[in-house]
Amino acid sequence: xxxxxxxxxxxxxxxxxxxxxxxxxxxxxxxxxxxxxxxxxxxxxxxxxxxxxxxxxxxxxxxxxxxxxxxxxxxxxxxxxxxxxxxxxxxxxxxxxxxxxxxxxxxxxxxxxxxxxxxxxxxxxxxxxxxxxxxxxxxxxxxxxxxxxxxxxxxxxxxxxxxxxxxxxxxxxxxxxxxxxxxxxxx
Numbered sequence: 001x002x003x004x005x006x007x008x009x010x011x012x013x014x015x016x017x018x019x020x021x022x023x024x025x026x027x028x029x030x031x032x033x034x035x036x037x038x039x040x041x042x043x044x045x046x047x048x049x050x051x052x053x054x055x056x057x058x059x060x061x062x063x064x065x066x067x068x069x070x071x072x073x074x075x076x077x078x079x080x081x082x083x084x085x086x087x088x089x090x091x092x093x094x095x096x097x098x099x100x101x102x103x104x105x106x107x108x109x110x111x112x113x114x115x116x117x118x119x120x121x122x123x124x125x126x127x128x129x130x131x132x133x134x135x136x137x138x139x140x141x142x143x144x145x146x147x148x149x150x151x152x153x154x155x156x157x158x159x160x161x162x163x164x165x166x167x168x169x170x171x172x173x174x175x176x177x178x179x180x181x182x183x184x185x186x187x
Contacts, residue, residue: 135151
């Protein structure tokens with residue numbers, strides 16, 4: 001049987017001031033349990049090995065949390081760039097349509113309209129940057145009432161961020177007819 005150590009409590013025993021000794025396993029467990037102790041070494045918290053393991057686990061979790069935050073930030077920035085690029089694509093598409101309408105209106109005013117470079121400030125289009133719309137009119141070899149309109153929109157004009165859209169349409173001009181019975185002389 002296992003023997004117990006001498007009881008370290010300062011209580012004097014009833015016999016001649018000697019300390020009480022526990023004999024036998026049952027007495028040892030009963031005496032130590034009554035005092036809140038267990039047989040063997042007294043636990044004083046986590047051992048050094050356990051504390052080191054907890055520190056390693058904490059560091060690994062911290063590194064994982066940092067990596068996850070980094071990935072989320074990178075994904076957020078990529079999504080932000082994608083949304084900005086889609087907005088620029090849409091703005092350039094609308095600028096091309098505006099250029100076609102402008103060319104059609106100018107051709108309705110004058111058949112000699114040859115095109116232009118239309119510079120739009122950012123305030124006019126409600127965007128962050130200005131835009132440039134190049135309108136080119138191609139006249140046919142014959143006297144046909146048709147004109148080929150080529151429109152190219154750059155938004156923004158800076159080459160690093162530029163989105164370019166182009167469109168080519170054929171516009172039919174209204175024929176100018178003289179009223180009947182009039183020889184062209186003014187009354």
